Every structure is written in C-alpha cells, then in structure tokens.
Amino acid sequence: MNFPHDGRYFGFDGAALALDTPVPAAAAPRSRREVIELERRGGGRMPPSIRATALVFEDPRSRALEQRIRLFAASEASVLIVGQTGTGKELVARHVHACSPRASGPFVAINCAALPEALADAELFGHEKGAFTGAVDARAGYFESAQGGTLFLDEIGDLSLSMQVKLLRVLQERSVVRLGARTPRQLDVRIVAATNVDLERAVAAGRFREDLFFRLNVARLEVMPLASRPGDIDPLVDHFLALYAQRGGRPVPKLSVAARARLHRYGWPGNIRELENTIHHAVLLAQGDTIEAEELMLAGVSLSDGRGGESDRLEAALEQLLDEAVEAEVAEEGVFERVNHTLVMLAMQRTRGNQVHAAKLLGISRNTLRTQLTRFGYLPARGER
Structure with a gap:
C-alpha cells in the first residue's frame, strides 16, 4: 500500500483525492478493493469520533454507488448525499469531486x-x-x-431556516455578496450537500425549505449502512489492521475465522467509524499474531456474557471439519452432507421423533424434512411404501 502525502493531496497508489489544491494529472486507475482514506487532520468540521475515514467499493451495492458517482460527477448538477452517520458521506463527496472536470480545483x-x-x-x-x-x-x-471547484455542505439538514433562505438565493443567482459590500461576486462553484436527516420529513414538518430541497436534490446518492454492504467489511478490516499495526510498529495481526464471522454478524450501528474503532481496540489488545472473537469490542456485547459464544464454537467446529476434509482429500461423505445429516438427526432426537417440531426447530417445512429423512434412508421412498 502506498499513500502519497505531501500536505497538498492524498490518495491510494497515485489516485489522489483533492483537498485544496490541484490533483496530479497522471492519476492511476483505482481498483474497487483499494481504500479511499480521509486525511486525518484537525479541521473542526466534525468530531473525529463519528467521521468515517475510509471507504471501499467492493460490495455489489457499493459498486452500484460508485457507478452513479461517476455518472453524476461528469455533470454540473448539484448532488445530495444521504446516509447514516459514519457511512462515509464526505468521502463520497470527495470522490464526486475527484471524478469530475473540477478535480483540479479546490474542494x-x-x-x-x-x-x-x-x-x-x-x-x-x-x-x-x-x-x-x-x-x-x-x-x-x-x-x-471554492471558486472553480466544489463546495461540500455537510449536515445541510441542520442549517437554520434563516440561513436556508440566504443559501437558496446564492444558489439561484450563482453569486454572493460579502458582508459590508453591495456588489455581487459571480460564482463558479459546484454544490455537493450531505445529511443524515430525512429531508422529506423535515420539509413536511416545516424545518427545511421545500424550494431549497428541490434545488439540492438534483442528483441523489444514497450511502447504505455498512451492515447492508457486507462485501466492504473485509477490505476495510484489512486496511485498518494494517494501518494501526503500522502505527504501533508491530506486525499486522490476523483475524481468526470466528472473529471475522462475528464482525459480519454484528449490526454496525456506528458504521465504518465503529468498525475502525473496533479494529484499533483489537490491535491494541492483541497478544499474539491472531485476534480472536473475544478480543473484539462491540457495542452492547460483553466479552464475558457469552453472547455469540455458541455461534463462535459452531464456526470453530465447522472450520475443523473443513480442515479434516482437506487433509483427507477424498471423503466418502461430503462436509455439507455430513453437517446436514447430523443436524436432521439431532433435531429428530431432540423432539423425540416429532417431525412437525423437528421441522420448526430447523426452520424448514415438514415436507422438506421428510425429503431429507427419505434421502438419508430413515423414511421409505414413495415407490417403496
């Protein structure tokens, strides 16, 4: 990984995202697994505890978002980015700017x-x-x-009604009048706004001007919660593992299968920023070269309350089964068949042979269960009855 940084721009493998200065002309194409990272500097724009600092386009939903970004970036239309806190809305805004004809201008x-x-x-x-x-x-x-570039208005839904009126006038007239002046100054600025507020409801409630909403909501980008794009989790995890291991001057630790499984099961109410904090915490606590599920700090999940333990043990047991199958190379019964067979038999034993209760326990229909029992030889086939 190479993050060029000289105080003027940053990027991944030469694909720079503009901050306040021109982007180098020869920017290499970026693959979807490469991580777009937000420069970590104090600007007072948003508390760092809730800001997403990295974004990746690996999940199919994220790939669709990236395609829309590129389509919208080519135009001069105002862009409205909506999504929960911590999903990476500012990074999306920077990506719109970097993909646009205004990329050489300020962001x-x-x-x-x-x-x-x-x-x-x-x-x-x-x-x-x-x-x-x-x-x-x-x-x-x-x-x-932002003349000649892009102005990003973050948390636009929190702007006061009086300021909304003034902002609307500037957007309509494409000019601004400084305080204490009378002469308007013409603007050549593209507007990208973002919010975690439901602006349609805010308009209905009288908290946001409808005319301003229509002015901003020309090209709309919805950034999905992290839990809705699980394909992005692993690339982000690997990025943060490498980042914080490098900062701590230590080898990059690995995540056990159970640990990765727990990360994928978790709901991520804090989105990318919460994932970053979780990985940072785990790297700090890691004693060996592997981070286990118990070392992950997840909100609402105590490390000692046992929640997730049964699932983690199941993951470990299945992992062992697969390892045994790989070592054996050829097995009389495939791993999937073995697990399926065992589950059906255990359910029948637990319910004392009651097919209705066993099917309910397994979350399948009774007909499906009977098909399984027939396949495993516990019920006669139709032609043999």
Whole structure:
C-alpha cells in the first residue's frame, strides 16, 4: 500500500483525492478493493469520533454507488448525499469531486451544524474590512474559496431556516455578496450537500425549505449502512489492521475465522467509524499474531456474557471439519452432507421423533424434512411404501 502525502493531496497508489489544491494529472486507475482514506487532520468540521475515514467499493451495492458517482460527477448538477452517520458521506463527496472536470480545483468542506448563527453569514459569504467589529481585513467566505471547484455542505439538514433562505438565493443567482459590500461576486462553484436527516420529513414538518430541497436534490446518492454492504467489511478490516499495526510498529495481526464471522454478524450501528474503532481496540489488545472473537469490542456485547459464544464454537467446529476434509482429500461423505445429516438427526432426537417440531426447530417445512429423512434412508421412498 502506498499513500502519497505531501500536505497538498492524498490518495491510494497515485489516485489522489483533492483537498485544496490541484490533483496530479497522471492519476492511476483505482481498483474497487483499494481504500479511499480521509486525511486525518484537525479541521473542526466534525468530531473525529463519528467521521468515517475510509471507504471501499467492493460490495455489489457499493459498486452500484460508485457507478452513479461517476455518472453524476461528469455533470454540473448539484448532488445530495444521504446516509447514516459514519457511512462515509464526505468521502463520497470527495470522490464526486475527484471524478469530475473540477478535480483540479479546490474542494472546500464545511459542517453546517457547526456554524455559529452569528458568524454564518461571514463564514459562508465572506466580509469586507470593517463590516463588523473585529473585521480588520476583507476575507473571502467558503463559497468564494471554492471558486472553480466544489463546495461540500455537510449536515445541510441542520442549517437554520434563516440561513436556508440566504443559501437558496446564492444558489439561484450563482453569486454572493460579502458582508459590508453591495456588489455581487459571480460564482463558479459546484454544490455537493450531505445529511443524515430525512429531508422529506423535515420539509413536511416545516424545518427545511421545500424550494431549497428541490434545488439540492438534483442528483441523489444514497450511502447504505455498512451492515447492508457486507462485501466492504473485509477490505476495510484489512486496511485498518494494517494501518494501526503500522502505527504501533508491530506486525499486522490476523483475524481468526470466528472473529471475522462475528464482525459480519454484528449490526454496525456506528458504521465504518465503529468498525475502525473496533479494529484499533483489537490491535491494541492483541497478544499474539491472531485476534480472536473475544478480543473484539462491540457495542452492547460483553466479552464475558457469552453472547455469540455458541455461534463462535459452531464456526470453530465447522472450520475443523473443513480442515479434516482437506487433509483427507477424498471423503466418502461430503462436509455439507455430513453437517446436514447430523443436524436432521439431532433435531429428530431432540423432539423425540416429532417431525412437525423437528421441522420448526430447523426452520424448514415438514415436507422438506421428510425429503431429507427419505434421502438419508430413515423414511421409505414413495415407490417403496
């Protein structure tokens, strides 16, 4: 893995994502398994504890999202990115910018939820010298700073109604008037907004302007929760394992089969950021070269309460079965048949031969169970009855 970084841009294997300066012209194509990483720097835009810092397009749903990103990036349409906290909305916004004709221009990000109401006008639209107490110099706002590039308005759903009116006017007129000035300044800026708020409901409740919603909701990108795109979990896990092992100056540990299985079963309410924290914690605690399921810190799951233990033991038993089958090379009965046979017999024993109860225990229909029993020779075939 090679993450070029000189303070101006960052990327994976030469595929740079713009921050505030031009991207190098010769950017190598990026495969879907390669991880897009957010530069870890203090900007006050969002607490780092909830920000997703890496994104990958490996799962089929993520591949579909990447395709939409590329289609939308080629246009000048405003983009609205929706998704839960920690899913990587800012990284999606940066990817839109990097894939667009504006990639050589600036990418400016602002967290609308963190804008103080009293300073919002000056921050967004800029001000002239003497416009207010403390304005000792003229200063461009975020809109002007993004000239020729992309302005990312994060948490747009938290913007006050009064600021929504002003933002709508700027978007309609494509110009901005600094505080203390009268002359509008023309803008050449693409708007990408993001929110974890249901804006349709906010419009219905009167908390968000309908006209602004329609202005922003031209090209919509929905970033699915991590649990809905399980194909992204393993590449992200491997990325974070390597990242935090490198930072700790130690060899990259492996995850046991049971540990990976637990990560895939977990619901990830905190999405990518929670996955990162979990892997970071596990790397810090790891004593050997393998991280076990018990070393994973998952919200709402105690390491000693036994939840998940039965499933982990089952995973280990199945792993041993597969290892034995590989060593034997040729088996009279395949592993799948052996497990299926054993499950059916155990269910019948547990229910004392009651087919209805055994089928319910296995989560299958009675007819399916009878088919299995016939196949294993415990019931006569139809022609033999």
